Amino acid sequence: MDVLKYRLGTVGGLVFAPEQPDGTPPPLGGLRMELRVAAHGQCIVLHGVPVAEGFEVDLAELDLPPRLYPASVYYIDQRGAQPPGTFYLNIEGGC
Numbered sequence: 001m002d003v004l005k006y007r008l009g010t011v012g013g014l015v016f017a018p019e020q021p022d023g024t025p026p027p028l029g030g031l032r033m034e035l036r037v038a039a040h041g042q043c044i045v046l047h048g049v050p051v052a053e054g055f056e057v058d059l060a061e062l063d064l065p066p067r068l069y070p071a072s073v074y075y076i077d078q079r080g081a082q083p084p085g086t087f088y089l090n091i092e093g094g095c
Contacts, residue, residue: 002087006059008066017054018075025054032076037062037069037089059089066093 006014016033020026033048033055044062048055069091072084 003068003090004071004087005090005092007092010059013049013056013058015051015053015056016048016073028054030077033057034074034076034081035071036074036084037064037071039064039069062091064091066091 004014016035018026018028018031018033028050035046035048035057037044037046044064046057046059046061048057050056067090069089070086071089072086074081074084076082
């Protein structure tokens with residue numbers, strides 16, 4: 001499974017760009033995105049903000065200690081949530 005690193009205190013958002021099965025970007029109108037992080041027996045949900053390239057998520061909103069967390073990206077359209085993309089979010093401390 002892929003690992004995405006995030007250092008505490010990093011400024012700026014992370015952009016997730018959805019792709020259709022043929023590799024092209026879908027129209028973003030009517031599409032929503034959620035990043036779900038499993039931590040301490042809970043599911044923390046961050047909503048993506050539409051930007052030109054896809055959806056931006058501000059990981060600074062996560063108030064979690066450094067460690068490896070399972071995470072999933074869900075794209076939600078009129079049919080509901082599409083199968084998630086899963087990865088590990090490695091939150092690193094320090095400067």
